[in-house]
Amino acid sequence: MEAGMRVRTIFLVLIALFLSACGGGGGSPGAPGPAMPNPPAASTGSLAIVAGGLPAGVNASVRVTGPNNYQQDLGGTQTLSGLAPGSYSVAAAPVTSGSVTYTPSPATQSAVVTAGSTATVTVSYGGGAPAGVALSEVASNLDGPTWLTAPTGDTRLFVVERPGRVRIVQNGNVLAAPFLDISGRVFTGGEGGLLSLAFDPDHARNGYFYLYYTDPQQHIVIERFTAGANPNLADPTSSLVILRIPHPNYTNHFGGQVAFGPDGYLYLATGDGGGAGDPQGNAQNLNSLLGKLLRVDVRAATAAQPYTIPADNPYRNQAGRRPEIWASGLRNPWRFSFDSGLLYLSDVGQDRREEVNISPVGTAGLNYGWNTMEGTLCFNAATCDRSGLTLPAFEYDHGTNDANGCSITGGFVYRGSALPELAGRYFYSDFCRGWLKSFLAGGGSILEQRDWNVGSIGNVVSLGQDGQGELYLMTSRGSIYKIGRSSTP
Template sequence: MTAGAGASATVTYSNSALTLALSDIGPVFTDPTFVIAPPGDERLFVLERRGVIRIVRDGAVLTQPWLDISANVFTGGEGGLLSMAFDPNFAANGYFYLYYTDLARNIVVERYTRSPTPNLADPTSALTILRVAHPQFTNHFGGLVAFGPDGMLYAGLGDGGGAGDPSGNAQDPNALLGKLLRVDVRSATAGLPYTIAPTNPYVNQPLRRPEIWAAGLRNPWRYAFDGEQLYIADVGQDAREEVNLAALSQGGLNYGWDIMEGSACHEAATCDRTGLTLPVFEYEQGAAKVNGCAITGGYVYRGAALPELAGRYFYSDYCRGFVKSFFATGAGIVEQRDWGLNTAGQVVSFGRDGAGELYLVSASGRIFRLVRGSTG
């Protein structure tokens, strides 16, 4: 596809037709994994799996990368530089956080600082926040670091890989793998990279890691905050893909893996669901993965360009490349839509720019913006 090209689909809202399209932003990247920008910033930061962060400004890629940590990054299997988060106070402190796999296959969350030179980070400013061993397999690294509206830093870690969580990490409260973690990095130092918020569910509980916010996750590749709501898209194994939704105040939830896969017992006719939180939305992969194989979680739309979409959660699937959305209400999931936009190919990730508009990251190396389509 060329810049500005795309496909479109029409859905009717309140007697008016809304058409969406995918607009190719133009440049082609090397194995991109994520896009992001600080609020209000006109630049778009594109992460490449190899460990390079590029800046797009006015439709062009700046010659020099924002940061290159490729010498430290393991890219085998599902590893690599997987996501980035800007500090809520980035404008003042210049901090941003990376989630990647290091050469020993550990999961690493690291803080860096921008440099005095515009459009460049300081490569010498690394401060390790978390380093979690992931020794056996090269899949299920999780992949997202993000700040919640509570100012805490969250990280979604996979269960350690393999099939069926062979080490039992997701249900082990003393293991960080297979969990969503929540830490306070506002006063981070080399000696004390994070503290534990007193509202974390396992504070001062023996044999339970206090960093854990939620458990029972297989591979939470992407999750999203929307006000006081938290959406977690957890990649399934052989049968079901799921989205979990809870109030941000609900710490300590167990989403069931590997007792459950979605709302079904995993490899068992019956199972004990006591204390488990089931997904609010799921879909079956289907025979020959006809419906998909790995959910790519997105965001709830809150941009200004498409106000009709406010509150709709967008997602895709790596194997099918569709663009779908739903609206979560207190009564359940409504307005399930397939927008018919499959031209992005394999969708690796969603992202947002500084104005809150949505982007799709394609395995082809292209980045697409979700825009209003032609009505003619």
């Protein structure tokens, strides 16, 4: 009993000592300890790329670009960390596995990375349709076809013939009566002739269309006509000359295209005046309309004032410079087109390189480099100063004995419905080799190149686009071929 009391007493003493040390029993909690510092604020962020829709074992093709020249190529789903805040571009390219092509959607997109957070971009691959095209002849025995076009939604094909006629192909038949015949005033020597046609954006209401041709004095002429009461016949008396550009001395390098841009203005691409190496120095002369891409407003055209100068043309109201000029430094531009806010402009080279220039539609005053440069090569080595020049986005070398080609035939970005898996690809050909090729541009680079292995169909003079966005090839022997789906990959 006495031992038990001793144990209980010792236990009570220990509890008292513990409470005293802890300040228990309602006493003061004591002074607070030192405050912990706040963690430093995050200065970088992350970007999660989620790629799906591809079979197992097939890698995606994604390029991420951003501030401070950041660039990263990815083959699938991945999170990129430590990124500087800002806007990042995500460009995805189609992927071909075996005979099947998988197309990303969307092909390009952007994401904003903020410090301390993660942005997410999803790329979905789909399609899986056979990656093959074939050519089918839709017309033959035409007289030097140089261009094919149609008003948006129209099922007819309007084919320009070099001697000066515009023919209509309807339901597979070439109509006997030309839509328009101005052959009596067209010069066809050298590279001259009736070279292109553009329908006014408001053609359904006003009936206007514009021709690009060379006259007997070798001038480049842009002339407006109006469709007649019969929709298959134009009114030959409705002529209004918009612009006439002198082109003396040589019978080559007339350029040859007129087209309306998405801004509603009329664009035309002229050659440098001819001769080898631009002997007259027109391409770099801002007081000459030759070797240029011109841009004018024809919406209120009259005989007294056939065009006006858009307010944002780069040389408007500048002494010694022609206000019609939008871009300079061209040798012999042979076809240009617009797509998704971009201008695709092909320029025929001298001896070595063929090129395609790609630039935002609203970028004014670009100098594409001729005759300082031929593509990315120095043409005049003694004065090869690249400063201020815009070099091509794509080019190819002629090769030994022009094995690769000798004269680019520019084309269009495909936006038709027959081959949806090929949307976004720029199709082009070469006059000498007659092949059909394409490339896909995105993120400031060429993401995919393809030779469609259709064989050679002869000298390809031009590509054309119908009212539904389908594409065609025209040959010097008078045939027109439509690009369609191949039954075999």
